[in-house]
Amino acid sequence: MKRILVTGGAGFIGSNFIQYMLETYPDLQVINLDKLTYAGNLENLRAVERDSRYSFFQGDIADRQVVMELLSRKKVDAIVNFAAETHVDRSILRPDDFLKTDIFGVFALLEAARHFSIARFVQISTDEVYGPIPEGAASEASPLAPSSPYSASKGGADLLCHAYFVTYNVPVVVTRAANNYGPYQYPEKFIPLFITNALEDKPLPLYGDGRQVREWLYVTDHCRAIDRVLREGRPGEIYNIGGYSEEQNRVIAETIVELCKKSPELITFVEDRPGHDVRYALDSSKIKALGWEPRVSLEEGLAKTVAWYKKNKDWWKKIKEADFKNYYTAQYGKRLQKKGPGNGGEPGNTPSRS
Ligand code: NAD
Ligand code: TDX
Numbered sequence: 001m002k003r004i005l006v007t008g009g010a011g012f013i014g015s016n017f018i019q020y021m022l023e024t025y026p027d028l029q030v031i032n033l034d035k036l037t038y039a040g041n042l043e044n045l046r047a048v049e050r051d052s053r054y055s056f057f058q059g060d061i062a063d064r065q066v067v068m069e070l071l072s073r074k075k076v077d078a079i080v081n082f083a084a085e086t087h088v089d090r091s092i093l094r095p096d097d098f099l100k101t102d103i104f105g106v107f108a109l110l111e112a113a114r115h116f117s118i119a120r121f122v123q124i125s126t127d128e129v130y131g132p133i134p135e136g137a138a139s140e141a142s143p144l145a146p147s148s149p150y151s152a153s154k155g156g157a158d159l160l161c162h163a164y165f166v167t168y169n170v171p172v173v174v175t176r177a178a179n180n181y182g183p184y185q186y187p188e189k190f191i192p193l194f195i196t197n198a199l200e201d202k203p204l205p206l207y208g209d210g211r212q213v214r215e216w217l218y219v220t221d222h223c224r225a226i227d228r229v230l231r232e233g234r235p236g237e238i239y240n241i242g243g244y245s246e247e248q249n250r251v252i253a254e255t256i257v258e259l260c261k262k263s264p265e266l267i268t269f270v271e272d273r274p275g276h277d278v279r280y281a282l283d284s285s286k287i288k289a290l291g292w293e294p295r296v297s298l299e300e301g302l303a304k305t306v307a308w309y310k311k312n313k314d315w316w317k318k319i320k321e322a323d324f325k326n327y328y329t330a331q332y333g334k335r336l337q338k339k340g341p342g343n344g345g346e347p348g349n350t351p352s353r354s
Contacts (some may be wrong), residue, residue, distance in 0.1 A: 001120075001231070003029040005076045007061050007109065008083030010034040012185040013124070013219055015044035017082065020223040022048050029053045031074055033067075034083065035060045037097075038323055043315060044184045061105035067112045078120035078230060081109055087188050088128070088148045089331055092274060095149035102153035103160070110164045110172070121161075121172045122230050127215065127240070127280045129155040129176060137283040140176070140238040147275040158238070171235035175226060178242045178282055181301060182219030183308040187316050188327065190214075191302075194253055195309045196316050198260040205332050208272030210250030213279040217243030218296035218304075228292045239290075242282035245298035252302070259306040270335035 004021070008014045009032030018030050030048075034040045036058055048054045059066040061083045083105060085091065085098045106123065113121045130138035131145030144159075146152040164170040181191040194204045225241045233239055253267050296304070309316060320328075 001028065001077045003031065003074070003076045004078045004080060004230075005031045005033060005071070005074070007033045007079065007081045008040075010036060010040035010042055010044060010056075011082060011086070012039075012044075012182075012189075013180055013222060014082035015041075015184055016182065016219045017080070017223045017226060018045060018054065019047055020220060021227065022051060022053060024227070030055075031070075031076065032056045033059050033061065033070060035101075037085070039086065039186050041184075041186075041319070060101075062100050062108055064108045064111065067108050068115070071112050071116050071118075075116075076118060078122065079109060079113055079118055080122045080124070080226065080230060081106065082124050084124075084154070085150065087186075088150045089188070089273060090327070091148050091150035091153075093330060095153075098149050098153040102150070103156045106157035106160055110160060110170055113172075114164065114168050114170050119171060120230060120235075121170060122226060122233070123157060123161045123172060123174045124226065125158050125174050125176045125238075126151065126154050127176050127178050127242070127282050128277065129158055130280070132277040133279055133281045137242075137281040138240070139283040140240055140286060147277050162236070165236040173229050173233040173235060174238045175229055175233075176238060176240050176282070177222050177225070178215035178217040178280065180217050180219050180222050182305055183312070184315075185219075187320055187324070190249065191252065191256070191305060192309060192316070194256045195260065195306055196320065198257055198262045198266055199310065199313070201262065201266070203268040203336055204253055204257070204266050205270040205335060206249060206253055206267055207270060207276060210248065210253065210267075210269065211278075212249050212276060213246050213281070214249065214252075215242050215281055216245050216247065216252075216298050216301070217241065217294060218301035221294040221296055224295075225287055225292050228287065228290050232290050237286075239287045240282040240284045241287055241292075242284040243294050243298070244284070245294075246279075246281060247298060255302055256306065259303060260310075268336065269339065270332070271338060
């Protein structure tokens with residue numbers, strides 16, 4: 001593989017993936033196509049921006065002309081699509097862009113892959129497409145039951161990928177990963193929001209009773225898994241990528257305040273997310289059979305992540321002081337005034353591990 005197109009490479013996972021690939025493969029060329037939405041940030045790519053093997057194009061994956069023109073100028077061996085609207089809470093406030101980018105954008109990329117007979121298309125999907133998994137773990141054959149406009153859009157794209165493989169023989173591989181965390185994650189997501197709020201002595205808004213469970217995957221482990229699937233995954237197949245580290249949100253919140261050396265009283269129960277999925281869990285034996293497994297434990301990963309956000313305050317303060325403020329008020333303003341059902345108005349009601 002000589003040249004790959006990475007879409008959405010200025011976001012959290014995409015930028016980690018580009019850095020990982022350029023470090024790992026000295027002869028690889030990477031083209032990054034990104035619209036630079038609120039979540040896209042070229043500062044994430046400072047380490048590679050002067051690398052002659054890397055080039056950046058600003059553009060929308062849902063603009064078919066942009067995609068076709070880029071690929072007619074640049075021959076690539078593979079497309080890895082990270083580009084998406086990704087935040088569940090924003091999809092609840094305003095679903096429009098989720099359908100446009102996460103479904104129509106994938107359609108535009110698949111059409112281009114078909115037209116130019118691209119040898120490999122990796123669609124980065126999510127464990128959320130399975131919906132809540134109260135017990136056991138979802139395998140790649142489990143039914144899709146997405147709960148939010150975000151996960152429904154991602155599930156729609158997965159089905160479109162399947163159809164393009166079956167009907168047009170486009171060599172698509174879909175990955176469904178667990179919740180990622182690590183450096184460069186936009187501070188709207190749970191872990192970076194809680195770390196940065198704790199560092200600023202602001203309340204940590206925990207939804208509902210905080211007993212929801214997520215499976216956590218350190219971002220570099222995810223990058224290694226995508227690389228494996230890009231090279232060895234079978235066209236038409238789906239690969240779950242789990243972190244083998246399930247935890248309740250309240251325990252993650254407590255660990256974060258401990259690591260930040262702050263008071264657990266910052267943890268504030270607020271009104272729950274509508275349609276909040278109670279638990280995600282993946283059976284990742286299929287990708288393990290390709291020889292991949294996660295290397296970073298949740299304990300180590302959280303410590304590394306807190307250390308990164310402590311060291312890179314300029315990166316996240318710039319974000320939090322800009323447009324993010326409007327989103328924060330819309331999402332949390334009333335919630336933090338009211339306090340949630342878990343708090344019951346009782347002062348000092350902080351969560352415990354029981
Ligand atoms: P992110 O929100 O940090 O970044 C998304 C990137 O896509 C941004 O750079 C943004 O500018 C770009 N983008 C958005 N719309 C675009 C468009 N129309 N055209 C071109 N670029 C566009 O997201 P992330 O957390 O890095 O997630 C990357 C991918 O991984 C997404 O597809 C997401 O669904 C998937 N995923 C994320 C997680 C997670 O925990 N973060 C877990 C599983 C799967
Ligand atoms: O303020 C918060 N309070 C809170 O209790 C936020 C932002 C989240 N939460 C809870 C909701 C979830 O149970 O934390 C958990 C994680 O929330 P998010 O970071 O919003 O992630 P999630 O909804 O699980 O989705 C993530 O994982 C799958 C990513 O955002 C998706 O892009 C990915 O596909």
